[in-house]
Amino acid sequence: MCKELNVDVLVIGAGPTGLGAAKRLNQINGPSWLIIDSNTKPGGLASTDTTPEGFLYDVGGHVIFSHYKYFDDCLDEALPKESDWYTHQRISYCRYKGLWVPYPFQNNISILSKDDQVKCIDALIDAALDARVANTKPQNFDEWNIRNVGAEITNIFMRPYNFKVWAVPPSQMQCSWLGERVAAPNLKSLVNNVIMNKVAGNWGPNATFRFPARDGTGGIWTAVAGTIPDHKKRFGKTGSVTKVNAIGHKVKLEDGTTIKYGKLISTIAVDSLVEMMGDSRGVKLSKELFYSSTNVIGVGIRGERPERIGDKCWLYFPENNCPFYRATIFSNYSPLNQPANNIELPTIQLANGQKADAAAKPGPYWSIMLEVSESSMKPVDQKILLAESIQGLINTEMVNPEDEIVSTYHRRFDHGYPTPSLERDGALSELLPHLYDQDILSRGRFGSWKYEVGNQDHSFMLGVEAVDNVVNGAVELTLNHPDFVNGRKNTERRLVDGAQVFQKQNLELRQK
Numbered sequence: 001m002c003k004e005l006n007v008d009v010l011v012i013g014a015g016p017t018g019l020g021a022a023k024r025l026n027q028i029n030g031p032s033w034l035i036i037d038s039n040t041k042p043g044g045l046a047s048t049d050t051t052p053e054g055f056l057y058d059v060g061g062h063v064i065f066s067h068y069k070y071f072d073d074c075l076d077e078a079l080p081k082e083s084d085w086y087t088h089q090r091i092s093y094c095r096y097k098g099l100w101v102p103y104p105f106q107n108n109i110s111i112l113s114k115d116d117q118v119k120c121i122d123a124l125i126d127a128a129l130d131a132r133v134a135n136t137k138p139q140n141f142d143e144w145n146i147r148n149v150g151a152e153i154t155n156i157f158m159r160p161y162n163f164k165v166w167a168v169p170p171s172q173m174q175c176s177w178l179g180e181r182v183a184a185p186n187l188k189s190l191v192n193n194v195i196m197n198k199v200a201g202n203w204g205p206n207a208t209f210r211f212p213a214r215d216g217t218g219g220i221w222t223a224v225a226g227t228i229p230d231h232k233k234r235f236g237k238t239g240s241v242t243k244v245n246a247i248g249h250k251v252k253l254e255d256g257t258t259i260k261y262g263k264l265i266s267t268i269a270v271d272s273l274v275e276m277m278g279d280s281r282g283v284k285l286s287k288e289l290f291y292s293s294t295n296v297i298g299v300g301i302r303g304e305r306p307e308r309i310g311d312k313c314w315l316y317f318p319e320n321n322c323p324f325y326r327a328t329i330f331s332n333y334s335p336l337n338q339p340a341n342n343i344e345l346p347t348i349q350l351a352n353g354q355k356a357d358a359a360a361k362p363g364p365y366w367s368i369m370l371e372v373s374e375s376s377m378k379p380v381d382q383k384i385l386l387a388e389s390i391q392g393l394i395n396t397e398m399v400n401p402e403d404e405i406v407s408t409y410h411r412r413f414d415h416g417y418p419t420p421s422l423e424r425d426g427a428l429s430e431l432l433p434h435l436y437d438q439d440i441l442s443r444g445r446f447g448s449w450k451y452e453v454g455n456q457d458h459s460f461m462l463g464v465e466a467v468d469n470v471v472n473g474a475v476e477l478t479l480n481h482p483d484f485v486n487g488r489k490n491t492e493r494r495l496v497d498g499a500q501v502f503q504k505q506n507l508e509l510r511q512k
């Protein structure tokens with residue numbers, strides 16, 4: 001006989017959003033609840049694969065930059081030891097005409113040729129003059145770029161690079177999501193740097209970052225899931241949702257189990273959710289949302305990390321001499337991201353495609369992780385992508401043609417980037433309330449489809465705030481006010497809060 005369960009709050013998905021919801025429900029210890037995921041492993045898009053040869057790859061470059069104390073509390077609780085983390089200085093460059101231009105490109109045109117410098121400054125002055133008389137807002141991301149960095153930097157970097165990232169032309173994207181994300185240059189200091197031949201200092205929110213010592217980014221989420229009681233989790237086939245009956249407040253699982261719920265916090269991509277619900281209005285609205293897919297390619301190489309790579313973290317590629325928009329030197333993040341030196345591996349091929357002596361030999365090893373976007377506007381030939389990527393690494397002097405490749409990896413993630421398209425906000429402003437009215441809070445990177453609050457810290461807090469909304473009607477700031485949460489340190493919520501602080505202190509005193 002098929003089982004029927006009953007909970008006040010059901011959380012679908014054990015990615016960062018679902019785990020945020022679960023942590024909050026566990027802390028509050030109020031309504032009954034359960035978290036389920038079709039994967040046996042938690043983490044969703046923030047998990048990590050390991051190749052048979054022992055190289056680790058995240059779903060593209062994942063760097064933690066937290067806007068929230070609550071998120072930090074949960075990570076510190078899950079991975080409490082100093083040795084659980086490495087802290088890195090962001091060392092990031094953009095590849096342009098054979099040069100490594102320090103990130104962000106627009107602030108470092110002093111590196112470019114004199115000819116390019118003149119063109120960029122000329123257009124920047126035009127943009128500054130235009131800005132003085134402009135009385136309208138830019139209508140799309142391309143216009144926003146031209147106004148901020150001028151037509152030339154837009155032509156040589158912003159437009160081609162952003163098309164490579166988003167797989168959507170910037171002219172078809174809105175610009176209200178940008179906030180802190182793009183570094184607008186200061187014309188005076190930029191001209192100063194060009195004349196003095198200097199580069200700009202470190203910019204932006206993630207100048208340093210911490211990375212888990214073991215198991216990649218996915219290790220964080222396995223550890224966070226480990227702090228949740230086992231009887232509240234169902235992962236794998238026993239947690240895989242096949243149907244959502246919104247009227248009956250029931251979900252059906254692959255193993256035949258039915259779960260009745262009071263409120264549903266769903267972190268499944270909202271376009272899939274409305275399909276599972278058979279909700280024709282929801283399906284119609286979700287058709288207005290656009291997304292791109294992400295291909296992650298990994299290349300494991302034998303040899304000492306070359307001098308030209310050094311301690312670079314991640315690199316941007318606007319030009320069409322390689323299919324990837326970003327490369328991460330994943331072996332720089334942790335020595336455990338690749339096999340130990342004494343592990344013997346055969347060479348699969350040289351980077352130039354030639355066969356090599358297949359005898360297994362020891363390391364050392366280093367690795368590169370590449371990201372290639374894909375959409376109906378930017379199709380990708382899956383069959384040749386790996387070979388094209390390796391050729392791209394040679395073209396951009398990331399690897400030498402004779403380098404020995406000992407491991408390769410390619411995986412495509414269908415929902416990669418939720419596009420801030422021109423149509424997005426109109427569709428979301430109807431779709432999310434339509435679901436909310438049916439006791440379904442669709443939240444997360446693709447649950448609520450807002451890229452500007454789609455990183456791990458945001459996603460986690462979308463889950464936490466959804467629970468607070470369910471339990472006491474609290475406003476969901478991250479969902480509804482992205483600029484507000486992104487512009488401040490959000491320290492109000494803590495994992496050990498209010499009366500819990502006293503309970504914890506009393507317990508510690510009694511244990512002494």
Ligand SMILES: Cc1cc2nc3c(=O)[nH]c(=O)nc-3n(C[C@H](O)[C@H](O)[C@H](O)COP(=O)(O)OP(=O)(O)OC[C@H]3O[C@@H](n4cnc5c(N)ncnc54)[C@H](O)[C@@H]3O)c2cc1C
Pocket residue numbers: 012013014015016017018036037038039042043044045046059060061062063064065239240241242267268269294371413415416417443444445446447454455456457459
């Ligand atoms: C290329 C790329 C780069 C990124 N870079 C960064 C970065 O630098 N920094 C950063 O902080 N974040 C980054 N992110 C974002 C980060 O991965 C997301 O914030 C996070 O994974 C989103 O969490 P989520 O829980 O909303 O969704 P997901 O991680 O997608 O989780 C959804 C979960 O739902 C489950 N599910 C789906 N269907 C069902 C079903 N039918 N039944 C049961 N369960 C189901 C899935 O198995 C999954 O575990 C990046 C993401 C990508 C793709």
